[in-house]
Amino acid sequence: MDWETVIGIETHAQLATASKIFSGAATRFGAAPNVQACAVDLALPGVLPVLNRAAVEKAVCFGLAVGANINRRSVFARKNYFYPDLPKGYQISQYELPLVQGGSLSVMLKDGEKTVRLTRAHLEEDAGKSLHEDFHGMSGIDLNRAGTPLLEIVTEPDMRSAEEAVAYAKALHALVRWIGICDGNMQEGSFRCDANVSVRPKGASVLGTRCEIKNLNSFRFLEEAINFEVRRQIELITDGGSVVQETRLYDPERRETRSMRSKEDAHDYRYFPDPDLLPLVISEETIEQIRSGLPELPQAKRERYMREYQLSAYDAGVLTSSREVAEFYEHLIHALGGGYKLASSWIAGELFGALKRAGLEISQSPIGSGQLADLLRQLQNNAINGKQAKQVFDAMWNREGDAAAIILARSLTQISDAGELERILDGVLAANPKSVEEYKAGKEKAFNALVGQAMKATKGKGNPARINDILKKKLAN
């Protein structure tokens, strides 16, 4: 039987605010335990939550970026359960009336584009951390993270493979960073995914029983966990069993998912509107103000690059993979006064290659957009050829100086002078009569051999285009 996989993703994106969602304590990562937990975070008797408007603005920003409906009135609710790192005994979240509803995200796949529909995105507070080592059989509680603002983004069950799920997660990750609402740091837990996975016979209309896989903090784990889970569910059904709705945890060391709790053990969270917080009301002005502050979004930018710069969908996609890359590209073409395709191929080629080898982000590149523009201008002006440009790039990468200095220091100036090239080519033709004969007999390859000889004679400094032209003229005679 052919099986179809159905996946929905829930993502917790930590909103990049200076202070917590309901208190004035700082949200910085990595502080000593409990130094960033104030009376409100500790849930001392008598303390009350006060909503941080910056978190609301970031959530609205996200809603606008995905074309969602911003509920003008949304409600904070209490989700009640006991856990030592949940100081109040309830988490303040949004339940029946979330701030953001609907919307969608366009995802680039190998074979085209796919739209993943979003169900909702709501604001909530994070819990603290329980630490089970180093406490002599007891647990330590660090409440620094308690009260950190989160946006929980929930999709419809629109993805059909682990690859699609990963593509969605990457697109979402890029978007939240693009609009500056989340730093996207997955190691620090700023961007965490849960996957709801089910399988069904291909063509079936009803969904299979799903399992939720928790806390997948890398794209690789997301992919591995889904693939494992799909195999597990198919085997289970094929062997005559059935999938039990449950929450599972991915174990990256054993590369398998494990049951965490079944539906029967699920908490009754006893949601009810938090009486300490008034309903959240968003005015039209606030929405318009946030809308006007939104940067050009990746999809719009991608389409514009294709339209205005005649880039391929692939190249435009690469250049809009992050806001930093797009900004680098735009600075570069601005400095060059054009050169759209040249700039695109150098970023996607040399620069990305070097960054990947060095394990760096584009923001950490030793070659800035202005420096790269200096280099590409030399290429545009025919002062150097492509091969030389790559040498110069490598030297710049090693911080040997700017393009002009390196060209000078290495005497890399390209030979474009017609007289000099004619002289050199006469020598090449004289020295390679066999190739000349072959070319005249119709062997195109012989032409390339002659060009190669000419480049060799110029020690790689010859302008290949000019050499081509002159050689063609001479051979035509």
Add this chain to the structure above:
Amino acid sequence: MLNASLKQLSAQLAQRKISSVELTQFHLDRIARLNPGLNAFVTVDAAKSLAQARAADAQIAAGKGQPLTGIPVAHKDIFCAKGWLTTCGSKILGNFVSPYDAHVVERLNAAGAVILGKTNMDEFAMGSSSETCFWGPVRNPWDPARVPGGSSGGSAAAVAARMAPVAIGTDTGGSIRQPAALCGICGLKPTYGVVSRYGMIAFASSLDQGGPIAKSAEDLALMLNVMAGFDARDSTSLARPAEDYARALDEPAAGDRAKPLAGLRIGVPKEYFGAGLGADVGAAVEAALAQFEILGAKRVAISLPNTALSVPAYYVIAPAEASSNLSRFDGVRYGYRAPDYTDLADMYRKSRAQGFGAEVKRRILIGTYVLSHGYYDAYYLKAQRIRRLIARDFVQAYEQCDLVLGPTSPNVAFALGAKVSDPVEMYLNDIYTVAANLAGMPAMSIPCGFGEGGMPVGLHLAGNYFAEARMLQAAHQYQLASDWHLRRPAGVE
């Protein structure tokens, strides 16, 4: 001295006829003498109080005295006060010393008032008799065999026995007004949002309001002037311009001194005078209504048709909120933790089982039940709808009248232990008071006579949103024409 108003005490302090240290010591001495029999105070710290009194004296000497500077105030043990044991009447907070001040405490301290001590209360303010306290029951100064009402029974008994000139309390369903009535003194619950809840340990967040407990309407007004005010730390605090609640006290309407309440329409709901109301209480309230008419007020017969639903709605909403509010008392970060446990779940179970008393557990169970999956709509949502109906009843009533008058409590103070085994009977004590909390409107109680056994009877005055000054004026004018509020229990001289 025992019946001196805040205004008189303030004048004496300002004129240096008495110092705050002397005034504070005077009350500390009374506490030392009377409290063993009444159990109104759970924490007294003479050194701390006297230090504050000395600072107040210095302020007065420097000419920087304000109306409450140097006045000792008894604080219900629900208000967090920095450095003070703050137990909320519970074993689970039996060791909790607050590291911070509630907004109300901050404001009283800034005004130069002295914290005289922390008063006993029903555990987490859940009770109408001050019998559910972990620290033992409070006794009524008028008859120590009887309850003082609750939950602010300690504050009410402290003022009634003149152990404190004035006190603060909280009111979720009548917890200021009912003990004030049963102890023959005055208490006011302001409009929801007028007094910040920051630092007031939550019972039912959408109903809780702090307010003053005093000997007279005039004292209530002076206290409310300090207690009220916007606080950004409470999202339900109302940002309104500051109001002088004493401004209208001496305003006889239309300038007629004999009829100072001329023009005031007092609504008398028929539902408040039916079955369940004690004849003695009914008679005293009727006499008070007649007095209001003599003072010029016009009596209007009104109806509040959903009155009977207020207690059931209240006992769904309040426990629901409480069940969640009290989850933080888990033995993890502060408060009581059971000494022996096997694992985390066992620690929670034992700490809460041992730390909470029976009434608190009952309400946590009720609240947990009504919020549970499958029951939420039938109980919680329905109660919220009733709540809106009750508020609508009042809004409509205030088209016909300015204030709604009636009894505060159906009966005078009952004997200790008389109702502990019958919670529903106990809950019915709140029949006349809970509606103001459900509607978020202001209400107060003032003494208006005596009933069975010579026990005080309270008159309930309720008003529309922000009608505090109007209510206080009516009560003050009534008190100028009567002396119920000056009567003191025998045996506490």
